[in-house]
Amino acid sequence: MKRRIVLLTILLLVFSTVVVHADDTQENDGSLSGVVGVAAMYDSHFDLANEFPNDTDGEDEFIYQLDAKLGMKYSWGSNSRLEFDLQELAYWPYFHTEKSWYVSNGNLYFGFFFGANSISMLDSVRYFVPAEKEETDLFRNSFTMAGKHKFSNLWEGLLGYENIINLHFDSAGNDYSMNGGFIELRNTWTPLVYTYYSFDCLYYIGNNQMTDPAILSPPNDGYRYSGKVGFDALFGIRHYLQGSYTFQRDRGDYLRPAMIGNTNVADNQMQPPPPDGRRPPPTPLEQVRGFEGEQASLEVDAEFNYAKHKATLLYSIRFNERFSASLYNEFIHKDFIPNGDMPPYFDGDRTDRLFLVSAWFTARTFGQLYAKTYYVLRANIPSDDEDGVQEHIASVGLEYRF
Amino acid sequence: MSKTVAGIALVLTLLCAAGVYAGDSFESIDTWRSWKSIEAAIALAPLDGPEDIREKAEIIADRLDELKREETRLTQESEQNAQMVRSLHNQREILRNLAELQQGRGAQDPQQLHELTERIQQQEQLLKRRKKSLNDLRGETDRLQRLLEEYKQKAASLQQKESIVP
Numbered sequence: 001m002k003r004r005i006v007l008l009t010i011l012l013l014v015f016s017t018v019v020v021h022a023d024d025t026q027e028n029d030g031s032l033s034g035v036v037g038v039a040a041m042y043d044s045h046f047d048l049a050n051e052f053p054n055d056t057d058g059e060d061e062f063i064y065q066l067d068a069k070l071g072m073k074y075s076w077g078s079n080s081r082l083e084f085d086l087q088e089l090a091y092w093p094y095f096h097t098e099k100s101w102y103v104s105n106g107n108l109y110f111g112f113f114f115g116a117n118s119i120s121m122l123d124s125v126r127y128f129v130p131a132e133k134e135e136t137d138l139f140r141n142s143f144t145m146a147g148k149h150k151f152s153n154l155w156e157g158l159l160g161y162e163n164i165i166n167l168h169f170d171s172a173g174n175d176y177s178m179n180g181g182f183i184e185l186r187n188t189w190t191p192l193v194y195t196y197y198s199f200d201c202l203y204y205i206g207n208n209q210m211t212d213p214a215i216l217s218p219p220n221d222g223y224r225y226s227g228k229v230g231f232d233a234l235f236g237i238r239h240y241l242q243g244s245y246t247f248q249r250d251r252g253d254y255l256r257p258a259m260i261g262n263t264n265v266a267d268n269q270m271q272p273p274p275p276d277g278r279r280p281p282p283t284p285l286e287q288v289r290g291f292e293g294e295q296a297s298l299e300v301d302a303e304f305n306y307a308k309h310k311a312t313l314l315y316s317i318r319f320n321e322r323f324s325a326s327l328y329n330e331f332i333h334k335d336f337i338p339n340g341d342m343p344p345y346f347d348g349d350r351t352d353r354l355f356l357v358s359a360w361f362t363a364r365t366f367g368q369l370y371a372k373t374y375y376v377l378r379a380n381i382p383s384d385d386e387d388g389v390q391e392h393i394a395s396v397g398l399e400y401r402f
Numbered sequence: 403m404s405k406t407v408a409g410i411a412l413v414l415t416l417l418c419a420a421g422v423y424a425g426d427s428f429e430s431i432d433t434w435r436s437w438k439s440i441e442a443a444i445a446l447a448p449l450d451g452p453e454d455i456r457e458k459a460e461i462i463a464d465r466l467d468e469l470k471r472e473e474t475r476l477t478q479e480s481e482q483n484a485q486m487v488r489s490l491h492n493q494r495e496i497l498r499n500l501a502e503l504q505q506g507r508g509a510q511d512p513q514q515l516h517e518l519t520e521r522i523q524q525q526e527q528l529l530k531r532r533k534k535s536l537n538d539l540r541g542e543t544d545r546l547q548r549l550l551e552e553y554k555q556k557a558a559s560l561q562q563k564e565s566i567v568p
Binding site: 078081083103105107109111113118120124142143144146148158160162164182184192198200234237238242314316318324326358360374376393 | 482485486488489490492493496497498499500502503512513515516517519520523524526527530531
């Protein structure tokens with residue numbers, strides 16, 4: 001608890017320092033903006049372990065959400081840009097439990113442009129405070145640094161470094177960090193239509209310090225690489241179409257301390273498989289709860305040893321200055337591939353087929369007051385039909401932007 | 403196998419045919435600044451008569467026409483640019499909302515967010531340059547417009563004096 005207060009305080013201090021700096025300056029290139037919003041959500045597949053004692057088994061839930069965001073932009077001359085934003089989200093379920101959960105997101109971007117070329121950095125922080133006491137806070141930091149070079153009017157290249165750190169403050173055995181690089185070629189067809197081809201490779205290291213052998217921990221080490229092709233098209237100025245196909249392969253080594261130097265497989269069975277032979281309940285590593293949905297219907301970052309095909313299509317339209325709408329569809333086919341050193345209970349033969357269909361609508365009502373609504377359908381139709389999940393989420397909210 | 407090869411060949415052909423590019427770069431924003439200066443051609447000499455001044459006024463009027471065409475082009479491009487910036491912001495907001503549904507990841511990865519953020523910055527920078535160019539161009543148009551009026555008045559005044567003097 002102390003750690004999360006300290007972290008939030010640091011984030012707020014950093015933010016206020018930057019804001020004060022922006023206010024002090026006499027330059028007219030800086031701007032400050034913010035959003036305060038409230039929303040009510042319906043989730044058809046809400047699931048918390050510790051619900052009200054007299055709670056029925058119904059899975060429907062209404063959740064209140066509070067959203068506050070502050071953003072700042074600042075530029076020096078015509079070449080350097082700084083952008084910073086901080087978002088705080090809080091969720092309160094209504095029927096099944098009084099436990100709430102919180103999310104903090106922060107983004108810091110710096111870009112230096114020289115002509116059509118650029119060097120830029122982006123740091124994204126996420127801090128998740130779960131509803132359940134048994135689950136641990138999650139801190140994730142993603143840092144990317146990239147250099148872009150324009151070869152010609154048609155082609156530009158991007159070379160970058162990526163670092164991702166995942167920390168679980170009360171369960172260090174689940175921590176893992178990733179380091180890697182990415183390369184991307186971008187082809188300009190018209191000034192508003194791009195296609196891109198990218199490849200990235202990440203090497204990750206898990207924490208050897210096992211706090212609980214029952215926990216499905218990340219591998220000791222491993223790599224994840226992916227190839228991606230996609231397009232971005234802005235047409236008629238107001239229509240945006242974006243699509244991509246990604247193939248990703250993850251291969252992790254589950255060698256545990258007990259296994260090192262021990263070739264006796266029986267000794268390495270650190271725990272028995274669950275009685276029914278199926279996957280154990282979600283662990284801190286996989287924690288996703290409440291509004292963030294049933295884990296089985298999500299593409300979870302902390303999964304390893306798989307081959308994944310992912311296709312996405314996003315269409316958005318700004319009808320005018322008041323109304324905008326978006327449709328986003330996603331399909332993922334993920335094969336979990338058995339590895340010799342997998343945890344004993346891990347069902348390596350599982351195949352997930354994840355679908356996500358969503359529609360979003362935003363309308364400016366009076367002044368800077370916006371109404372937002374969206375609907376999301378998420379489903380998993382895995383190879384083992386018994387684990388199939390279907391989830392509907394609908395949200396209506398108001399937000400004030402300044 | 404042959405279908406795979408045909409697919410790859412099709413993609414490569416499309417990539418090679420990517421010559422449909424129409425430029426949208428920093429260079430096109432300030433084109434009018436590099437036009438040949440008319441200052442020497444319109445400078446008034448002590449012995450200039452009404453006809454000389456009218457000829458110089460015509461040079462100014464021609465330049466004003468060119469500047470107005472350029473102003474129309476830059477205004478349209480700025481409006482498009484501003485719309486594009488709003489659409490990109492909208493896009494980023496959607497991606498962040500989607501990411502929030504996926505634990506802050508999933509619907510987007512850091513690279514995608516990075517690329518979109520950079521694209522927004524570049525478009526905003528382009529818009530800023532266009533607006534500055536447009537402001538300067540309007541300033542130049544106003545200056546030449548005043549000069550044109552001045553020349554017309556001077557030519558008329560000289561014409562009147564010549565008609566009075568026998």
